[in-house]
Amino acid sequence: MAYLDAASTEPLHPAARDALLAAIDAGWADPARLYGTARRAQMLLEHSRGEVAELLGARPDEVSFTSSGTQAVHLGVLGTLRGRRRAGRHLVTSAVEHSAVLHAAETHEADGGTAEVVGVDILGRVDAAAFAEAVARPGTALACLQTANHEVGTLQPVEEAAEACAAAGVPLLVDAAQSAGRLPIPAGWSVLTASAHKWGGPAGVGVLAIRKGTRWRSPYPEDERERRRVPGFENVPAVAAAAAALRARAAEEAAEGARLSALVDRIRTEVPRLVPDVEVIGDPVRRLPHIVTFSCLYVEGEALLTELDKAGFAISSGSSCTASTLRPSHVLEAMGVLTHGNVRVSLPRGVSEGDVDRFLAVLPDIVRRIRASLGVH
Amino acid sequence: MWRRRTGGGDAREAAPPVEAAGPQERPALTIDALGRKCPIPIIMLAERINEVPMRDVVAVLADDPAAFTDIPAWCRLKSHEHVASYELPQGGWSIHVRRNY
Numbered sequence: 001m002a003y004l005d006a007a008s009t010e011p012l013h014p015a016a017r018d019a020l021l022a023a024i025d026a027g028w029a030d031p032a033r034l035y036g037t038a039r040r041a042q043m044l045l046e047h048s049r050g051e052v053a054e055l056l057g058a059r060p061d062e063v064s065f066t067s068s069g070t071q072a073v074h075l076g077v078l079g080t081l082r083g084r085r086r087a088g089r090h091l092v093t094s095a096v097e098h099s100a101v102l103h104a105a106e107t108h109e110a111d112g113g114t115a116e117v118v119g120v121d122i123l124g125r126v127d128a129a130a131f132a133e134a135v136a137r138p139g140t141a142l143a144c145l146q147t148a149n150h151e152v153g154t155l156q157p158v159e160e161a162a163e164a165c166a167a168a169g170v171p172l173l174v175d176a177a178q179s180a181g182r183l184p185i186p187a188g189w190s191v192l193t194a195s196a197h198k199w200g201g202p203a204g205v206g207v208l209a210i211r212k213g214t215r216w217r218s219p220y221p222e223d224e225r226e227r228r229r230v231p232g233f234e235n236v237p238a239v240a241a242a243a244a245a246l247r248a249r250a251a252e253e254a255a256e257g258a259r260l261s262a263l264v265d266r267i268r269t270e271v272p273r274l275v276p277d278v279e280v281i282g283d284p285v286r287r288l289p290h291i292v293t294f295s296c297l298y299v300e301g302e303a304l305l306t307e308l309d310k311a312g313f314a315i316s317s318g319s320s321c322t323a324s325t326l327r328p329s330h331v332l333e334a335m336g337v338l339t340h341g342n343v344r345v346s347l348p349r350g351v352s353e354g355d356v357d358r359f360l361a362v363l364p365d366i367v368r369r370i371r372a373s374l375g376v377h
Numbered sequence: 378m379w380r381r382r383t384g385g386g387d388a389r390e391a392a393p394p395v396e397a398a399g400p401q402e403r404p405a406l407t408i409d410a411l412g413r414k415c416p417i418p419i420i421m422l423a424e425r426i427n428e429v430p431m432r433d434v435v436a437v438l439a440d441d442p443a444a445f446t447d448i449p450a451w452c453r454l455k456s457h458e459h460v461a462s463y464e465l466p467q468g469g470w471s472i473h474v475r476r477n478y
Contacts, residue, residue, distance in 0.1 A: 279454060297451065298416045298423070320415070320443045328443045338450045339443045340415040376420055 002355035003314045007150055007178065007291050007346035012245075013200030019244035020202060023237035031234055032225070041236045048236075048243035055246050056176075056192065057185050058209040064226040065205055065239050069177045069195025070100040072206035075219065075230065076173050076191040077104035080142045081113065083215035084171070088139030089113040094126040094146065094156065095334035098175060101144050102330070113141075123283040124154035124335045131157075132164030140170045147179040147186060151318050151331040151344055152282030153264075153291030155179075162188025171214050180207075181249040182257055182289060190214040199249050200349060201242030204235055252349070260347045261289035263356050267345060268292055274364045281337050290347045293318070295332075296367050298376040299341030307366045308343075313359060318342045341367075395462050400473060402460070404436035405429040411469055415443035419451050426457065426476050433476055434460055440469025448472045 003011065012020075023044055029035075031042035046060070053060040066072040081091060091108055093101055095117045105115040118131045126145065135143045143165050148155045158174055165172040171190030179185075181199030185192065191214060196205035208229060210216050216229075223231035264287075272278045277297035296304065301319025308315050318329030319342040328339035345359070371377070406429045410418035418439040426435055437448055449459040452474055460473035 277454070279450070297454065298420050300414075300416060320441070328446060333446045336446060336450060336453075338454070339446050340419070374416070374420055376423075 001312050001314055002351075002359065003348055004345045004351070004355070004359065005314050005316050006348035006351075007198075007344060008316055009197045009203070010200045011348055012202060012241075013248055013349070015248035016201050016241040016245035020237055020241035023240035027236035027240055031236060044240050045234055045236050048239045051243040051247055052207060053209070055250050056180060056194065056207065056209060057187075058192065059212065061227070062209045062211060064208045064210075064229040065234060065242075066208050066226075066230045067204055067206065067232065067235070069193060069198070069206040070098075071230070072193040072195070072208040073098065073100035073173075073175060074104050074107075076193050076208055076210075077101060077142065077144060078107065078219040079216045079229070080171055080173060080191055080210075080214065081108055082219055083217040084141035088141045090137060090139045090141055091115045092131070092134040092140055092143040092170075093117055094131070094144070095119050096124055096126070096149050096151075096331045097144055097146055098150055098177065099330070101146075101173075101175060105144075114139075120334050122335055122337065124149050124152045124281070124331065125283060125286070126156055126161070128157040128160045128164075131161050132168075135161075135165050135170045136168045140168065142173060143170055144173040144175065146175040146177070147183070148288045149282070149331060150178045151291075151329055152293045152335070153178075153288040154283040155183075155286045155288070158186035159188055162186070165190075171211075178288060178291070181246050182253055191216070196238075196242035196245065199242075199246055201245040202238045205238045205242040249349070256349055257289040260349075260351070263347055263351070263353065264290065264292045264345075267356065267360070270360050271363065274360060275367050278367075279338050281332070281335070281342075291344065292346075293342065293344045295319075295338035296341035296343070297338065298374060299367055299370050300374075301340060301342050303370045303373075304341060304343060304366065307370065308362075311362045311366065313362075316344050316346075318344060395464060395470070400434075400436075400461065400463060400471070402434050402473075404473060405433035407436045407438065407471075410437055410439045410441075410444065412440065414441045415447050418444045419447055422448065422451070422474065423455075426474065429476055431476055431478070435474050435476065437472045437474065438465065438469060439472060440465075444472065445470055448474065 027041045027044040029037035029041045173191040174189035180194040192209040194207040301317040320328040332339040452459040458475035
């Protein structure tokens with residue numbers, strides 16, 4: 001089986017596996033207690049925090065670990081809105097944020113706040129001028145922008161957005177889930193969120209960093225863990241593994257990112273050459289190194305995934321028939337691109353060139369057969 | 378409500394418009410794809426667009442949310458013109474496409 005769904009989750013990095021196994025023995029005790037085993041767990045937690053902070057460009061005391069990237073986003077969005085309540089209740093996001101951001105925005109609206117969605121162009125890039133205009137509106141409490149899109153790989157103009165936010169005195173939450181460990185974190189964030197399993201750490205570890213001076217108040221009941229930002233007992237072994245994966249990943253990225261990006265370029269070039277009536281989606285240049293998305297006209301997404309699975313490829317799609325909601329991906333809709341017959345290829349660390357060759361070899365016939373079954377020749 | 382809010386007058390160039398008023402021009406052909414899932418409505422459109430004279434309008438009736446995005450995207454890829462999409466009283470849309478060649 002060739003695994004081409006790294007954007008859903010990256011396989012555990014070997015460095016994370018080693019760190020996890022060591023930390024299960026060394027870091028199981030309660031880091032909030034004062035005896036020897038507890039202090040060891042606490043040292044491991046704080047050492048990991050220091051490493052993650054350094055690699056993401058934050059101070060250690062700005063960084064908290066959550067139980068997922070989604071929880072980091074929920075806490076980041078709702079906590080900052082709560083802390084900024086006196087400044088206003090207006091929230092600005094792009095139309096292509098992760099559903100965690102958009103669902104937090106719905107919660108904010110249900111609570112009487114207002115939310116505004118700024119559109120994107122056909123490459124999936126947010127309109128920086130419209131974003132700047134939106135954050136400058138009186139009463140804007142928070143703006144949210146991802147570093148890069150999780151479905152199409154397009155990079156967002158985060159630094160431009162951050163300048164506009166700074167000029168308006170509005171904090172910017174930057175969701176770096178897809179880019180952390182692969183690309184440097186852009187400057188100018190007030191709140192930063194990320195997810196360890198996207199960079200090769202274990203599941204169950206998110207990062208919430210809140211810049212000094214940013215007003216934030218927990219939307220949850222009082223709890224003393226993680227500087228009162230995240231409730232519940234810390235998963236120290238998983239955090240240690242997440243830090244080890246991020247460090248290893250950052251060290252490899254110059255070589256591995258370039259290699260994956262060249263394979264993505266190859267897929268972007270070859271798919272429309274090999275398969276008629278295909279639209280390759282997203283920015284061809286300002287993009288993540290590992291994600292490429294395309295849609296095949298006259299093909300049902302689910303049939304495509306099923307056939308690719310039979311041929312030995314683990315892959316995902318933004319087409320509606322593959323979603324539990326039976327609605328097309330909000331990202332593809334906002335871009336105004338074809339949503340049916342959609343395939344997202346996302347390359348994990350170490351993917352072989354042979355897997356990509358084989359994918360390109362089997363795809364044309366699979367698409368042709370599915371089209372033929374619908375009477376399209 | 379299936380459609381994402383766009384905020385006040387933002388720059389959603391990519392989003393197809395929904396017209397409140399009725400069509401300006403009577404379609405030469407209406408394709409009923411109600412109840413059909415994408416890509417079937419688009420396959421029906423591609424099969425039949427050449428039945429109408431050049432520059433005439435085909436209306437596709439569809440209620441799969443994917444069709445609302447995908448028929449205008451098909452027009453862009455195939456160099457036909459997406460005239461407008463009109464909401465139907467029973468749900469779904471009448472999506473008007475002008476044959477360009």
